[in-house]
Amino acid sequence: MPKHIIIDTDPGIDDSLAILLALASPELVIDGIVSVHGNVSTEQTTKNALSILELAKASHVPVYKGCDLPLVKESLISPETHGDSGLGYAQLPEPVTQPKAGHGSDYIIEQIMSRPGEITLVALGPLTNIAIALRKEPRIVKNVKEVFVMGGAIQHTGNTTALAEFNTFVDPHAAHIVFHSGMPMILTPLDVTYQCIFMKDDLDRLLKIDSPITKYISDSTRFYMEFHDEYQGIEGCVINDPMTMALTFMPEICDYQDLVVDVDISTGVGLGNTFADFYNYGKKPKNMKVAMGVRPRMFMELFLKRMENLCSKIR
């Protein structure tokens, strides 16, 4: 039985690769995609989601537009990481398909409430839509199957401030709502994603297949690799979101700890910092499983093989 997922996402280069990985994986069925602000504006992330689906001949997957501002903080987007379009140097045609009518947060509520226990949420961007859904319909907590979240940096340094990871920094208040909601949650923080670097060699292996998708991966990740080189001194690029997607069907890639995790919303220097109370000083119940150890090669092989399969099918 494949897992039914809704992807809440801000494509974004690594988001687009996560969507491709989901499409390439028979273990998953994407019921829908909800767009959110983050890497670029919601206008653009919505367009990018539609374009990626068209590229992979999967435009049957509905896309719903979500929030274009964080819950409380001012907007912050990251074109220096993902390019002005959000997809690096890739230039995909204007999508022909349109987003569906209705707000992304309402789509999430409606799907979860009409199919209790069946929907897995995969959140790859700032958590604004999911936070709003929780406040509008608190019963989704008991009716969602599980929530996979890419975000946070537990013992790892931040990638947006010294302490904070991008998704939780952009909307720390939404993260606070989601983390404390009581939904079953699996967090993929930078602690594991920064162990898995997509290298030039990996790209060359994919480029042996002549497909519009390999060309897309090449054009988008070239920009992403330049960013990682310039800003973080990393050769290759970190593909956070595909790693989160992989854990939905191949959990053995990571080792997990059950932890009490919170996010700093106090507006000081630690704003957006995701931290674990390892010794449980706060005596609170554990609120999520956190991926803290990873088998990088196992993930990268999975990602490359799935991409090779997908690219061979779509020429």
Added chain:
Amino acid sequence: MPTRIILDTDPGADDALAILLMLASPEIQLEALTTVQGNVNLEKTTRNALALLEFLNASHIPVAKGCSTPLIKPPHGEQGEEVHGKTGLGQAILPEPRSKVVEPHAVDYLIERFLTEPGELTLFAIGPLTNVALAIRKEPKFAQAVKELVIMGGAVRSGGNITPLAEFNIHEDPHAAHVVFNSGIPITLIPLDVTYKCLLTAKDVERLNGIDSPIAKFVRDVTADYMEFYLKYEGFDGCALHDPLTVAAVIAPELFSIEKHYVNVDISGGVSTGKTYADFMKVSKKPANMKVALGVKGREFVDLFVERLESFCRSRL
């Protein structure tokens, strides 16, 4: 042309009095209520809204049910029952309402109403601002569609009534207040600085009860515990007409002295969380985002309140 109003409310003793005053004022056409948790929990505020409208023969006014918790903070729980009584309406006992809330969530109801008639409707918010904040975030066009927003909340120069610095409505959902204050909606703020100057006394209530009317009796019952609370905790005889005073922004604006300021709310999580502050000296160089009532002819307002209710009671005999 009366001012067309949608009221976001958490009834609440003083909310009930504000609803009464609105219905008693020909300058106002009350078109809908949206409910929010605040003074008491959402089930109770919603029940009270419906029951009150039925009691006043106004159940043609739709009620939409809103948020049961603040955006980020946990709700304050049952503390409010000490001020507003177990039901939220003091000692008043209203029959279980037969009418039901309308289908959409208050957030969507607000979005739908304001976007259908952009610039036509005035929003009054006299509870925590959770519903309004979510409407702003969910629908980017919402802020521009609101003609004016009158808020009961904040303590600008005056002390707080829930912490030494913060007023209840704002403190209950400071993050929502932050969203609303910075949304660009034209706001008029009615803070504690003015509401504490409008004290309804036992004598005023008795004057109203010179008319033998179920509405006058309701006012006595709904304010009884409320007055006791003020006597016990704040040491004065009478109760502050916080929420009803917002209505003066439409029916008697001349009673206020109003200043335009940049006003914001502290969401830093420290001792001043929920504190509403004005940049009087313009040190932030930010443009004014609201009109703030900083002075009021308090007794004149209370007299007006009693007169309006007297006429209302008489008209319903």
